[in-house]
Amino acid sequence: MEEYTDQERRSLMFACCAAAFITPLLSTMMNLSLDALGHEFSVGSHSLGYVNTAFLLASVIFMVPLARMGDIAGKRKLFIVGVATIAASCMLAPFSTEFWMVVVFWATVGIGAAAVACTSVSMISDVFDRGRRGWAIGINTTCVYIGLAAGPFVGGVLNDLLGWRALFLVILPFAAVAMFMISRFKHEISPCAGGRMSWKGSVLYGASVLLAMGGVINLPAAWAAASLVAGLILLVVFVRQQSLSEDRILDVRLFRNRMFSGSCAAAFLNYASSFAISFFMALYLQSLQGLSATEAGMLMLVQPAIQAFLTPYFGRRSDVVEDKRILPTAGMLIIAAGVASILCAQVDTPMWCVVATLATVGFGFSMFSAPNTSLVLSSVPPHETGDASAMIAVMRQSGMMVSMGIAMTFISVIMGSADNIV
Incomplete structure (x- = not known):
């Protein structure tokens, strides 16, 4: 492993954490703006689902090819391109005059997010040794959850005060921080330099x-x-x-590794079963419970706040626990209990029940995410971390997309076009 100074590791961590914060922040802010988008562009819930699915579809399609490109051309270079793509899309999105334009810009953000996702965790795994890898991934994952935690509140307030277009502009300062910090990390990581695409x-x-x-x-x-x-x-x-x-573009022989394939399958099933919670919860709280975007955002803050608080702890635990499968397995069981509780929600369900359910899901995710990612990256040799990082991200994003697909199918079957839900 190449030697890196502590300052170089800190610069890389700051850059990756700033980039990791951006996408979930914008995603959760957008969830709180779906109601406003629906009214402005006269579209229903089924059509609004395409906002999230366009992002997820674009990111999954580009994730694996971009991971290979990063291995060949350099992960640092691709990371910079990804952050720049997100920033450019966020600068242009506020000028959208049609609903399809919002979908297109959000899909472009997904492409940039794919470039960031398949390089950031991989670079962290390359730069930090096994003894601190789980901790470093835990910190990076915590920044994802901080973005998820801040998004509902910030998005709700901005949506109520300035409208949905202001949400995109909030991203630009964080993109600038990521670009500045990665410029201080001078090493290029290209494990397959000279390879062919x-x-x-x-x-x-x-x-x-x-x-x-x-x-x-x-x-x-x-x-x-x-x-x-x-x-x-x-x-x-x-x-x-x-x-x-x-x-x-992908070494499919990795799936012969039972630890790798099992952890990837766990990530897919986990997100497929739970990702649509935020989509339904945003509509449920605003359309059925009658809350404002700000009030809904405050309630939805519970889940990611718990994840942000507990993920570093479970990331550290994953470095020292003997059987590294225990934490992800326990986390999935807790998430399943939370999802089962959400299925029982009614129009007159007390708010404390909603809060308790979101807290349960948040606790489960904090126990699952960082330990499972660390398990995947530790199960492959160093030159395969790019593929492994991309695949865990693909499984996560594919699971999210399947979750949204099931949600949209449910809406279509039960309510037709569901245009009357918004």
Whole structure:
């Protein structure tokens, strides 16, 4: 491992933490603005779901190819491009005059977020040794949760006072901090420098994700099932092509590692079962409970605040616990209990029950996220951390997209277009 000074490690950590803070902050702020977007552009809940799914779809499609590109061209360079893409999109989004423009800019933010996600955790894993890796990943994950915690309150206040367009401008100072701090980290990390990019593999992967996830989020439309099947078939073709090709974007042999594949599957199932909570909770609190965006944001603050507070502790514990599977497993069980409680929510459900449920989910996530990520990165050799980091992010984002797809299908089946929910 290359030697790094403490100052260089701090600069990298500050840069990655600032970037990690940006996307969840904007995502949760946008959730609190869905009601305002629906009224301004005259769209219903099913259409509003495309705001989140566009972001997730773009990030999943670009995540794996960008991870390979980072290994070849340099993770630091790709990180800078990702932050710049997010900043540029946030500068242009407030000028949107049509709903589709908001969706397009949000998708572009997803591309930038993919570049950040597949490089930041990987660089942290490369720079910090095994004894401090869980702690460092825990700090980075904490910044994600701080963004999630701040988003509902900041988004609610800005939405009530200045409107949804102001939300994008809040991101720019944090993007500037990330750019400044990464400029102080002079090392370029390119484990596959001189390698070649598999454009054929990139196209196959992107097409398979687009068709499969496009089918998921458009169920129960008649054509959606065919799209889903076609996407899964293309995914099999992609895996076969990658296993035979010398120029690959993903080393599919990683999935022979049971620890790696099991942890990735856990991440997918975890987020698939729980991500839509924030989407439904924002609409539930504002449309059914009659709360303002600010009031809803304050209540939704509970879950990420607990995650931000407890994640560093569980990150440190993951460095010293003998069986590293214990914490993620316990976290998933607690999350399952919280999700089951949310299913029982009614129009007249007391607010303390909602708060207790969100707190339960937050506790479970704090126990799951950093330990599971550390487990994935520790299960592969150093030159594979880029692929591993990208894959855990793909599983997380794919799970989120499936969660939103199930949510949108539920809305369509139960309420038709669901235009009357907003």
